[in-house]
Amino acid sequence: MVPLLERVLVEKKKYLNEKEFTEIFSIGQILPGSLMINMATFTGYKIAKFFGALFSCIAITIPPLTIITLIAIFYGKFIEFVLVKKLMLGILAGVVGEVSGITLKMFKKTKFDTFKIVLLLFSFALMFVFHVNPIYIVIIGAVSGILLGKGD
């Protein structure tokens, strides 16, 4: 997705230069929400201020929204087929594999210090042992990071 975006925004349309693209990509990654929405907002804003941001977000939302809506309409009919169920289960197994792979990659990239190790074990316990709502765990992580963390 990102190489495609770069080809269109930087090389073809020349809305952004290489440096701006990298900057927007790195900021998009560290803010909440979908990377696509974040990048669309920022790119749109650079080109045409508020309405540029708004319209690029609307534009990037329409295709996935349409596709999922169409699938959702026919979902009830198709999901009853055993083969479709098996297809879905196969995909789910793939997702579990990919998520594990992503986790491993992120683990390797993290520079662990004492604070982070404690936070990791603590949030793991909250999630898997005490079944705390993950929303609170994110908030606990955020606040403790600001107060006690060292950053990267």
Added chain:
Amino acid sequence: MLLLKIFLEFCKIGIIAFGGGNAIFPILHREVVENLHWIGEQDFLYMVSIAETTPGPIGMNLSTFIGHRLAGFPGALVATIGYDFLPFLIMLFVAIAVVRLRENKIYRRFLSAVMVVVLVLLMRAAYLMAAGGFHDFRPYLLALAAFIAFVKFKKLNPIYLLIICGLVGMFCF
């Protein structure tokens, strides 16, 4: 009223959606399946399979799908807008004010801690999917194969990998 509730629920999820679409899986699961009982466990897992293999961000796809299930197209629309609304405002603010987030010490502390929690969220995501969806050893084997392929072949498009897994599932499960 239901539409407003959907909108606010997805606003809440959007604002803490750090670290990519997979990390919001446990959050959505807790809110939508366990707390609100909007979607059944099995249905939710099917939705995840679909959201992961269709174009568009995973979190947004899931929001659209769940919204549609609850209140038809208007539901899909408000869930999607809700999910994107606060990140849009934040991003807009950052763009307008030219906030130098990367150099901001407090934000870096905030982010590096949140990313540690994201690791746990991802583990929880894999756990919930396997515990809820895998009924014998075969999906575990396929997941292991997908894991190895994902780590070994960095150039492999993740969506193709998922489609291959789906086809394997169709014939082997």
